[in-house]
Amino acid sequence: MSRFTFGGDEHIFVEVDEAMSLEAFFTSLSMTNAVRAAGIDGVTEICPANASFQIKFDPDRIHPHALMDRLRLLEEEAGNAEAKLDTRIIEVPVFYQDPWTHETLMRFRERHQDPEGTDLEFAARINGYETVEAFIEAHAGAPWFVSMVGFVSGLPFLYQMVDRSRQIQVPKYLRPRTDTPKQTVGYGGSFSCIYSVRGAGGYQMFGITPMTIYDPRQEVPYLKDFMVFFRPGDIVKWRPIGRTEYDRIIEDMQAGRFEPRMRYVVFSLDDFNADLDGTNARLMEALYAD
Amino acid sequence: MPIEVISAGIMTTIQDLGRPGFYHLGIPMGGAMDRFALRTANLLVGNDEGAAGLESAFLGPELEFTEDATVAVCGAELPPRIDGEQMPTWTALGVRKGQVVSFDFLESGARAYIAVSGGIDTPPALGSRSTYPIGALGGVDGRAVQPGDSLPLGAASGTARPGKSVPDALRRLPGSSAELRVLPGLYWHRITEGAQQGFFDDTWMVANEADRMGYRFKGGRQLEFVPREQPYSAGSNPSNITDACYPYGSIQVPNGTEPIVLHRDAVSGGGYFMLGTVVSADMDLIGQLQPNTPTRFARVAMDVALAARRDRSAMLDRIRETTA
Numbered sequence: 001m002s003r004f005t006f007g008g009d010e011h012i013f014v015e016v017d018e019a020m021s022l023e024a025f026f027t028s029l030s031m032t033n034a035v036r037a038a039g040i041d042g043v044t045e046i047c048p049a050n051a052s053f054q055i056k057f058d059p060d061r062i063h064p065h066a067l068m069d070r071l072r073l074l075e076e077e078a079g080n081a082e083a084k085l086d087t088r089i090i091e092v093p094v095f096y097q098d099p100w101t102h103e104t105l106m107r108f109r110e111r112h113q114d115p116e117g118t119d120l121e122f123a124a125r126i127n128g129y130e131t132v133e134a135f136i137e138a139h140a141g142a143p144w145f146v147s148m149v150g151f152v153s154g155l156p157f158l159y160q161m162v163d164r165s166r167q168i169q170v171p172k173y174l175r176p177r178t179d180t181p182k183q184t185v186g187y188g189g190s191f192s193c194i195y196s197v198r199g200a201g202g203y204q205m206f207g208i209t210p211m212t213i214y215d216p217r218q219e220v221p222y223l224k225d226f227m228v229f230f231r232p233g234d235i236v237k238w239r240p241i242g243r244t245e246y247d248r249i250i251e252d253m254q255a256g257r258f259e260p261r262m263r264y265v266v267f268s269l270d271d272f273n274a275d276l277d278g279t280n281a282r283l284m285e286a287l288y289a290d
Numbered sequence: 291m292p293i294e295v296i297s298a299g300i301m302t303t304i305q306d307l308g309r310p311g312f313y314h315l316g317i318p319m320g321g322a323m324d325r326f327a328l329r330t331a332n333l334l335v336g337n338d339e340g341a342a343g344l345e346s347a348f349l350g351p352e353l354e355f356t357e358d359a360t361v362a363v364c365g366a367e368l369p370p371r372i373d374g375e376q377m378p379t380w381t382a383l384g385v386r387k388g389q390v391v392s393f394d395f396l397e398s399g400a401r402a403y404i405a406v407s408g409g410i411d412t413p414p415a416l417g418s419r420s421t422y423p424i425g426a427l428g429g430v431d432g433r434a435v436q437p438g439d440s441l442p443l444g445a446a447s448g449t450a451r452p453g454k455s456v457p458d459a460l461r462r463l464p465g466s467s468a469e470l471r472v473l474p475g476l477y478w479h480r481i482t483e484g485a486q487q488g489f490f491d492d493t494w495m496v497a498n499e500a501d502r503m504g505y506r507f508k509g510g511r512q513l514e515f516v517p518r519e520q521p522y523s524a525g526s527n528p529s530n531i532t533d534a535c536y537p538y539g540s541i542q543v544p545n546g547t548e549p550i551v552l553h554r555d556a557v558s559g560g561g562y563f564m565l566g567t568v569v570s571a572d573m574d575l576i577g578q579l580q581p582n583t584p585t586r587f588a589r590v591a592m593d594v595a596l597a598a599r600r601d602r603s604a605m606l607d608r609i610r611e612t613t614a
Binding site: 008009049064152 | 310311415476521522526533540595
């Protein structure tokens with residue numbers, strides 16, 4: 001059972017589970033979908049998160065307790081829904097060990113657990129990988145679920161689609177940095193992220209993507225409809241690239257030629273739980289079929 | 291016709307009542323920190339309550355008018371001058387073409403709202419002119435106002451009557467200390483009963499890190515956590531949770547040390563536990579607190595929060611009547 005609590009007189013916060021899991025994420029996502037479909041008067045914002053969600057409402061239009069009762073009823077209905085998702089799978093090119101995040105991580109070394117190494121060396125070692133290359137292979141090997149979009153402008157949090165024993169876990173910086181390059185691919189706890197804008201951050205820095213994911217001016221062709229690229233439920237496949245390809249994609253981005261590789265897929269949590277590697281392989285087939 | 295910005299103070303941004311609807315993507319509603327003050331200033335100059343004005347923190351700008359207009363300054367006590375002549379706050383002031391509006395030093399409060407007849411007419415982003423610098427949205431090219439900017443004005447309604455003012459009883463001014471009403475909840479159960487009591491007993495001081503994103507408080511006792519084995523993915527510090535959404539007004543206490551109340555430009559989520567939320571009726575007040583203001587948090591229940599909200603709304607109705 002989820003835990004329902006008020007965030008003041010304008011929010012209801014629902015914790016599906018204290019711990020992260022794909023099950024908790026799916027429950028949260030299906031409950032927020034149910035709330036949206038219910039079209040409750042007075043509900044103003046519906047925000048899904050990793051293993052919880054939040055509803056903002058106008059208490060002048062609906063009494064907080066009345067809304068709480070409605071949400072509890074919706075939980076029962078959502079519980080019966082099949083954990084299936086029509087979604088997108090997207091390839092995101094990543095330049096691991098790039099010069100820009102390297103320069104930044106060296107500047108903030110005294111805030112790190114391992115001042116002598118790099119973020120990737122630290123992450124590889126504590127996760128039991130012999131080399132940084134083997135660690136990158138694990139990070140880029142299996143696909144990831146966008147389990148939350150937020151913190152700041154369109155920043156996706158991603159959760160790795162492997163069983164828990166194979167998941168990468170890395171603590172955040174001891175003290176947050178005051179700077180992170182835009183489009184840094186980061187890692188904290190059991191989540192990867194892409195910093196959508198330059199700014200403060202506490203996640204370990206693994207690399208950088210040349211792909212624009214937030215464009216307030218909406219000049220990038222694939223962000224013409226909306227300035228934020230990611231949505232909760234998207235599936236992401238990282239593709240390691242080197243400097244030459246990075247530079248070429250940046251050039252394409254600037255010329256308005258770049259289009260992310262993206263396909264529409266149906267994801268079933270039951271199928272995934274029954275056969276993780278098989279499901280992931282089929283997702284890769286869908287992404288690279290043509 | 292524009293207003294020419296001669297100087298911009300410390301942090302002057304264009305704000306209206308914000309852009310709700312995108313918090314699920316990490317774009318906060320933004321808008322005036324003290325909405326009551328912005329609404330009042332707009333009413334005095336004959337604007338819609340939600341028209342865009344300037345929010346100036348601590349130090350006022352210097353503005354040259356290239357057309358006749360009506361101006362009102364509400365919120366913090368930041369007395370305006372027109373061509374050097376001192377003018378009252380909370381009052382509709384006639385400004386003629388070519389005149390310069392400047393400000394004296396701040397006497398109380400933290401943020402003044404400057405409304406101009408017609409409203410500031412910069413291009414809206416996602417339905418609002420509010421400046422959100424982190425996401426480069428709204429304002430002037432997504433940033434705060436700078437010297438040299440020309441701020442376009444919309445068409446004035448023509449209903450402004452210079453000299454009209456808000457009676458003292460209806461002006462909301464912050465005192466030398468503050469009380470913020472809090473509805474406990476969210477992850478309230480994560481701290482011990484002693485810590486729960488201590489949080490409300492202690493007097494906290496507004497820290498220097500106090501901006502549109504959030505207000506930090508210091509000086510109270512360290513919060514003790516109920517021991518637990520941290521859930522998977524929550525992080526090792528007892529103040530960590532699996533990253534979740536943050537309500538506006540929610541109070542997070544990283545490491546149990548210094549509470550942070552999130553405000554209009556809140557980060558939409560993260561991995562710190564929250565012990566409760568400041569009631570909606572007291573959010574405006576936070577925007578008027580200066581660093582080092584002694585602050586108490588007062589525990590209230592939902593019925594009190596809703597009654598406080600009705601009181602605020604009734605007060606705004608009286609402002610509407612007196613400015614009509």
